[in-house]
Amino acid sequence: MQAQPDIAVPLDRARRFSVAPMIDWTDRHCRTLHRLLTRHALLFTEMITTGAVIHGGAERHLAFGAHEGLVALQLGGSDPRELAEAIRIAAPYGYAEINLNVGCPSDRVQSGKFGACLMAEPELVAACVRAMRDATDLPVTVKCRIGIDDQDTEESLDRFADAMVAAGVAALYVHARKAWLQGLSPKENRTIPPLDYPRVHRLARRLAPLPMVINGGIEALEQAEAHLEHMTGVMLGRAAYHTPMMLADVDARLFGDTHAVPDLAAVMAAMADYAETELAKGNKLNNIARHMLGLANGRPGARQFRQILSVDACRPKTGPEVFERALAAVEDRGLAEAS
Known part of the structure; x- marks a missing residue:
């Protein structure tokens, strides 16, 4: 187990820029690298299922170093009791927030009834959020898509987001694409469904002052700066992973911290x-x-x-x-x- 991480900025400020949770990528070694490049960004674990936490060896899945700074734990699950139990197990490890995955479109995730398929069941997700909040004093957040399959992204996203607000969610991270659960692979779901940034911007205005972070297709800090005119924060995934040195500019450009950056x-x-x-x-x-x-x-x-x-x-x-x-x-x- 690790001590509470050394915090460079408060969590609400760190959400201004975050590196997305990515399965098989954002493990503790990856986060160690990213933290060398940015002191202030919020980092995420990979998605970790409740079953892995409860039955798969908590230390192996949850341990991380204090040098990693602010880290959010992303959980995958749909059983409120199991999510609450996983959070209680994770409590000693010093995470900054707990995030529920409602955006992953993979077949494996769907078969476990978690990830993006849960966007069709906002009441169940709301019950999960309430159970998670009852199990921790940490902020509980949700990462979702703008919709799935044939959903009307105006009506269905508002309905989903309103249910999250009513359940007491502390922030929403929204990937600005639909997830097509039938007919597209997870890789195709990252590129084929069209991006709809204005839809996420409208949701942020409607739900203000709820913190909202936009994700999806953002590949440069210039794009991040433009989104920050509308959003609380911006989340980058594969662009930050494949070109990590871009993170060396994050603190100066997005947080106003001009500390010396390692070459x-x-x-x-x-x-x-x-x-x-x-x-x-x-x-x-x-x-x-x-x-x-x-x-x-x-x-x-x-x-x-x-x-x-x-x-x-x-x-x-x-x-x-x-x-x-x-x-x-x-x-x-x-x-x-x-x-």
């Missing part, structure tokens, strides 16, 4: 130190390195950088020195092109 060399050195500690605990280097592949994107030598991290980090007995080799590939190529 690529400093980030690689810090991650090497972190990896040394994790290897001593028996963890695998490639589980850390896989989150770092995009650090050099846009720089000369980025392809070799990715190759070294993705291939060499998987070799037996390889240590954090692989990070130095990857960095050297970028630095050497940059010097060569400058000469």
